[in-house]
Amino acid sequence: MNIDALSASIVDGLMIGFIYGLAAMGLTLIFGVMRVVNLAHGPVIAVGMFAVLLLAQNLGLNPYLGLVIVMLLGLATGIGMYFIAVHRVIDAPELTTLLATFSVNLMIIGIGTVLFSTSPRALDVSLGSVRTGAVTILGTKLVADLIAVIATVGLYYFLYRTRAGKSVRAVANNRAAAELMGINSTWILALSFGIGIALAMGSGSLLATLFSFTILSGTVYEVKSFVIVVLGGLGNPVGALLGGIVIGLLEGLATISPLPVGWVPVIEFGVFVIILLVRPTGLFGAR
Amino acid sequence: MSALRTPFFWGLLVLLGGVGLLPILNGSDSMREDIFLVLMLVILASSINIIMGYTGYVSFGHIVFFGLGGYVAFYLMLNHQVHFVPAAVVGGIVSSLIAFLLGIPVLRLRGAYFALATIGINEVVRSFVTNFDPFGGATGMFFNYEVYNGYGGSKNALWYAYYAILVVALLCAVSSLLIKKSRFGLGLLAIREDQDAAQVLGIDPARSKVLVYTISAFFPGLAGAIFFFKNGIIEPGPAFDLLRSIEALVMVMLGGYGTVAGPIVGAAVYEQLRAFLITNSTFSSFHLFVAGFLLLLIVLFVTAGLVGWLRQRAPRLRRYLE
């Protein structure tokens, strides 16, 4: 194996890993708080992609400024989505919430296809690149990574240092007890869902600055997010970031290994199933 | 086998068989195609219901057995000139066997973890087959058109495929009923309600679950074999299409989870609804949206599905509507 390719791929894997982690964070947060696997996760990411594209193309907004607006939009959308599709069935068996969020998936894709067609779009952002030896680091990826780290730290701070965040954890831990303590659990659940969707849409915006996309592109990240979330421990936001990095590195290394590239997903999903069977709390799960 | 003496059993047989006979009686090709699709969906939905409705395990990636059965049968037909009936049976058996082996570890997982694992398995198998050259890899496998000459020409082959899917659909529905009405089925329902309590009652949940998972993988395996025989081509994408799997779940929910008739009704209604939506000029571009919206309404407000709802409303009907 070529040492240049190895070092370059480790760096590339790390770089994309942070972004994968961010993409999975919303999914894991929502699961952690309310045991709902959000099957609309992928389409929501795609909505984030198109939202930032529209802001950039119609209002000439810088994509990174657009990101902030997209996340605020995501918060509102998520809260709305919670009350429309999830609240009524929050205590029903898993299948019900899976199907409820899947129906939202269908609706988003349905509307999205009509509005944007499945034609691929790209956001032309360039922040130059740094090159040392065989390793090239793109400005856009670096910024995206930085934002992913900020988002993770921000989420961590929110959950552990603010009252609202602690209420989220309390509701996640024991909803009835939280109600008994005067915490409006419905609102907290809606808020958590909103934050989860905001994170998903935000990650979509960042992905849009890196790769071209269609309204269906979210699916790829949704499935990858499942893998990452399981790796990091379902419901563990910091685990999601770590899981993302592991997957990024795994992809990077598997790609330059002598194994044909086509086998990378076999390894990826194989790892996913094995982790689920052997250690369902994830590699970094505390419990 | 007292289940075979109930009015429901005969009703099921007459209704499903009757609808299945329609295209045979009037010889309509397009009707045959429509009903073929419905019957295939009935099989997918019913078999998911056998594992999900009776034990509460949500198998999201059940389509993996459809693809596996299809691939195994196709491989035998193409490379070893096996007649499609034995090939399909082998496809079904291989699907069951794999379900058995997978089931032992995977069925220990509960709830969302199990659902995610089944998605993962489907993706592993799909990406494996995409790289697996004996199965044609990414390009898949296809028949030369002359293969159908062995079945009296392609037109006849289509009819054979239709008879086969009808028989499998009937078998699947009857198995679903037999399981539900048997002691074994009662044990499964106990597992669904409370696995730990079921254990106390002397039911071995692990064994029961693996057994029912194995059974539920058999029918999609057969359906896959028949479908791809008729199709003449098999490729990894359409064979392991996760969306098809989720659609089958929707049908189960629509018709009524845990009932025998539910998945059948669900499949028929879903298919009609779709046919209506995509051919209707107002809805055609919005049909995904409308489908999603209707699904949401059902999930939120008619949780028991159509059959479940009827059973709740009119308890007298329960005898006729399992």
Place this chain on the structure above:
Amino acid sequence: MRLLPSRLLLLGISLATLFGAIACAQPSAQPAPTPTVAPKVATSKADTPAARTPAASAPTARKIVIGFTASNTGAQNLPSKKQTEGLQLWLDTVTKAGGIKLKDGTALMPEMKSYDDESKTDRVQALYTKLINEDKVDFLISPYSSGLARAAAVVSEQNGKIMITTGAADDSTMEQGFKNIYQLYAPGSRYLVGAIDLLKDLDPSARKIALIYEKEPFSTSVVQAAQPYARSKGYDVVLFEGYDPGTTDFAPFINKINATAPDAIMGGGHFPDGTTLAKQLYEKKVSVRLVALLVAPPEPTFSEIGDAAEYIVGPSQWEPGVTYSPDAAKAANLPWYGISVKDFVSGYQARFNSTPSYHSAGGYAAGLILQKAIEDSDSTEPAKVKATLDRLNLMTFYGNVQFSIEAKTHGKQVAHDMVYIQWQKDSANKLGTKIVWPPAAKSAGAQLRK
């Protein structure tokens, strides 16, 4: 419970929709009295003119129905739309001209019948069966994309219907022994042949080619054919690898390519991966002389990736800048038929307010070839039309068209040539596509990457 009324209401809605759906589906439940034996191929409309109401005008007008499915939803939605638009333009043109004229003065007025196939193969099969048996279409045109076209071809063949495939370049479909399927696109095995020739012509010093492809049927078959060709031309295929269709980040894969230090990279897959790959090759400053990618480069939106698009070469079935003309036909000793390139482009522009892509040209050409075959046969009888199609060898705005008549590859396209475009900057530093290959069609010289 207070929930009951809303539940009842919903059930009512669901049931109403259901009954509506069933009502709509009634025709299929009660088909017209047909004999139990399905209609023979020969029982087409041509034999029962009495069943049609003759138009008032002197030359009798008769409608012929052309059926197909389009992907209004799903992954193939965009190219499928372009293809349908092309076909629509043909239909408009023919209608305006008073239909397809037969020698006895009958004017055949073509009509389209189409459904949404959602880009799904099982749906395609059910819908083509419906088109054939219920809508009683006279001729079929394929849906867009190889996979869907192949599914449709099976049904069409089973029913003995003639189908023109367009938007389907797969080789293997045409090696299944079909007798009634005619392929309009140059097959995938020829997609990269010209690119290899171009490289040879442009940079005789190049030795090493990396062939990469999306792991799905079309792209895989293209590179599988390109590999032996490249070797036969003396190239060293230093990398031959497929990536997963879901791949979004090519950075590690590019490292792997880099490690083999190729002179040219060829392959790719479809649009999203193609654009991302091109963008990342540029960003990672990969030093190869030529990059040829499938599908993505001819799309106008390829330019959204900015400077990364420059120098990228792509094969195309057709481009608005092609130079096919009656003169070119004469030079090639072929008959010329139909609309000129210029009229097609301007007509399309006027009708749909966008530039036609090769999918659009394929759609139009499908109608055009059918029209030509009917005119030459002076009949809509499948056997006669089939015989004409077998003999057909002509040039149109779309280029040369001829079908294989060998039993093993019957109907496969043998004459149509790919053209190769390259994204180049003009004197004003503006990106645009130029046709750079074959030499006979080129509008500019190809450029090597710096």
Place this chain on the structure above:
Amino acid sequence: MIALDVQRIESGYGEVQILWGLSLALEEGRLTTIVGANGSGKTTLLRTIMGLIPAWKGSVSFEGRDVTHLSTHKKAQMGLVLVPEARQLFTDMTVLENLEMGATPARARSEYRQTLEWVFDLLPRLKERMNQRAGTLSGGEQQMVAIARGLMSKPKALMFDELSLGLSPVMVMSLFEVIVKLKQQRLTMLLVEQNVQMALAVSDYAYVLSNGRVELEGEAKKVREMEAVRKAYLGL
């Protein structure tokens, strides 16, 4: 003054009715207890009062206001607080965080510091365990956290469900000491207990529940004397 007034309440789970027109009242500043056999509906009553399960019929008023259909958290914010059965702590959070969550109502938040000091005074062991995860504590310590968490909300009426269940006699003693201290501070309390002897000993007023109905009620001292009660619950 009546703090909490429950009138002819009926409720249950699914189709199973548990409470059959039960009425009771909590006097302000007094300690009331409810005793009764397992399955007599004690826990169901508390859950119905708090709105964790809906009341089918009847009414619940708190401080003169009808709160029957008010959501649980709103009742808690008004000062009607339940220390639930089996403690129901936020096991993944620290002791301090649990207490902080207790102080959710606006009234409690402004006096958070003082209340915290008062609670640590009352239950000094919690101060040592402040930064430990609640789930890692012993059963008795967890019960202390549950009580403390309830107190942090500055309740106007505090209800305890099965305070002593599963705890050692020594621990039960010390928890009852806390109850007595709170009683001295004239906090309105409702105690639901299995340990009938102790409950009656510390309470002012008592209700005896049987099959979802109030079988008898009276001053705790008198109830304790009653022959039927002695036989049925005190094993005398």
